[in-house]
Amino acid sequence: MTTLAVLTVVLVLLPLGAIFAYLIYKGAGSINWAFLTQTPKPVGEPGGGMANAIVGSMVILGIASLLGVPLGIGAGIYLSEFGRNRYGDIVRFVSDVLNGVPSIVIGIVAYGLVVLRQGHFSALAGGVALAIMMVPTIARTTEQMLLLVPQAIREAAYGLGIPRWRTTLSITLRTATSGVITGVMLAFARVAGETAPLLFTAFGNQYWNWKSDQPTAALSLQIFTYAISPFDEWHRQAWAGALVLIILIVGAVAAVRFAVRHGTLAGA
């Protein structure tokens, strides 16, 4: 039995390990100071980097998290604490369907919602597209995690005369914090690598852009553009970009986990 369990663990970890190893093998050589600090050079000129795409990805993911995390957690709270009824069932169903909508379709929705209205591609549009993708995952995991909090804990709070809204936020949600964070990180990691929803929302940009209403570079878009190009130099940079993207995601998830662990232990 133990052997079997170990074997399945190895089987699960193998693809991840293989991807990571191959990325390092292909990409690590092209990561240097210039890659991390410069914008792309025109075709034919050697050097250049993806600094604008790295920052652009962070901006887009920041916008997506700012919009998607509160909405998703809010929906999860509703489903668990107030939505044990037919209306809640409808929200659950819609949320599950939304989770299955192809990401490129969500890109089109964000295009219609934001790009057409603004008149041009933007980081905001990209953020909105990714936020829509984050909401159902966060909502359903938050719901599950809150349902795991024993009713006795809520009753203890009610018994102290703590109002229901306060109980939900300061007792129930707080008790489930680590599980909720896991859901948020899952959603974050999932959308961080998305390319399709950004194609006609953030669009990409060869230059620096600091405005959230202008076309913005993103690592995944840059990797896509470079990988399908006919230039060897760009292929190498695409590998490097993929490696940087994975490191950023792993880094962000690890940082949040670390912060939560130490935050809740010391949390007064």
Place this chain on the structure above:
Amino acid sequence: MGVGITVEHVNAFYGKTQALFDINLVFQANHATALIGPSGCGKSTFIRCLNRMHETIPDARVEGTVRIGDLSVYNGTSATQLRRRVGMVFQKANPFPTMSIYDNVASGLKLNGFRNRKQLDEVVERSLNSAALWDEVKDHLHKKSGASLSGGQQQRLCIARALAVQPEVLLMDEPCSALDPISTGKIEDLIFQLKEQYTIVIVTHNMQQAARVAEFTGFFLLGKMIEFDKTEKVFRKPSDKRTEDYVTGRFG
């Protein structure tokens, strides 16, 4: 100081099922009253009617009048206001698992907007002292979580948490049913001391416990209150045959 509780014509329902039938009862201030009876007889439902916890269950409702001191429980008082004056200790210890010992005790005040640090410190110390837990936890108030304590300590922590909001009445729903005899003894001693300041209502399965801690005892059966009298009388000379059968162990 404790206040008396008057219960008149209370009926309680779960959906269409009636769980309590026309309960009338007076609890005296600064005394302990035990409610005994077989499982499912409605004594837990009844105690949860006193602080409106019954209505937190979907489809559950209550009819009748309950007065706690000058407060009319089901008429014009909000449930949160009421519960600040009526502390509750549950069957299974339920400290807030992510909070430190200190925060557990302070939670009732803190989460109702009370922020004065110095006064909070005093309340926490006084409450833990009243619950006979201070000496065991004073060195790691902030470092240890409430869930890291032993079962008996957790239950005393829950008592301290309930006392911290300075209630007038303390409701205890089988507070010792999950504890060993030593922890049970400690909590019974505690009830003896707490009577001086609070009116105590305790639901228990353990008849010796009722005899030890309570001046008055009510016997419940199938949602009705069969007998209510001085504890001694209920156990020695019950006036109802069903009470006699129960306390002598012939059924239940």
